[in-house]
Amino acid sequence: MTDPAVLPQCPRCGAAVFPNVRVGPEFVDDAYLPAGRWLSGWLDRAPADGRLLVLEIGAGFNTPGVIRMPMENLVRPTRQARLVRVNPRHPDVPADLGARALSLPFGAGRLLDALVP
Numbered sequence: 001m002t003d004p005a006v007l008p009q010c011p012r013c014g015a016a017v018f019p020n021v022r023v024g025p026e027f028v029d030d031a032y033l034p035a036g037r038w039l040s041g042w043l044d045r046a047p048a049d050g051r052l053l054v055l056e057i058g059a060g061f062n063t064p065g066v067i068r069m070p071m072e073n074l075v076r077p078t079r080q081a082r083l084v085r086v087n088p089r090h091p092d093v094p095a096d097l098g099a100r101a102l103s104l105p106f107g108a109g110r111l112l113d114a115l116v117p
Contacts, residue, residue: 027066043074052081057108060090075100086111 008017029036046052054075059067068085072094075081083101085093086108093101104111 048078050078050080052078054081054083055086056083057086057111059085060087072097 009015010017052075054071056067056071059071061068071083075083075097081100083093083097084104085091085101086104086106088105088107091103091105093103
C-alpha cells in the first residue's frame with residue numbers, strides 16, 4: 001500500500017491529485033464522463049439550424065482524436081457552426097471548413113490579453 005503522505009495533493013485545496021487524461025497508452029476519463037454526457041445531451045437538443053462557435057485553445061497533435069478531430073467533425077455537418085483554433089505551433093484548420101474556420105497562430109495568453117482591456 002502507498003503511504004498517503006507521499007501522494008500528490010492540490011496546492012490550493014489539498015484534495016488528492018489524479019492523472020489527467022492519459023496514463024501511458026490509456027486514457028483516464030472518469031472525471032470527464034459526466035460533463036461529456038451533459039455536452040452530448042445539450043448538442044442533441046440544439047436546433048439543427050442553430051449557431052455554434054467552437055473555440056479550441058491549445059489542442060495540438062499529442063492526442064488529436066480527443067479534441068481536434070471531434071471539434072472539426074462537430075463543425076462540418078452544422079452549417080451555422082464555426083471553429084476558431086488558437087495554437088502557436090499547430091493552428092492549421094481543415095480546408096474543407098473554408099471560411100467557417102479561423103486559425104489564430106498564437107498562445108492562449110496572447111488571446112486572453114487581447115480580449116481583456
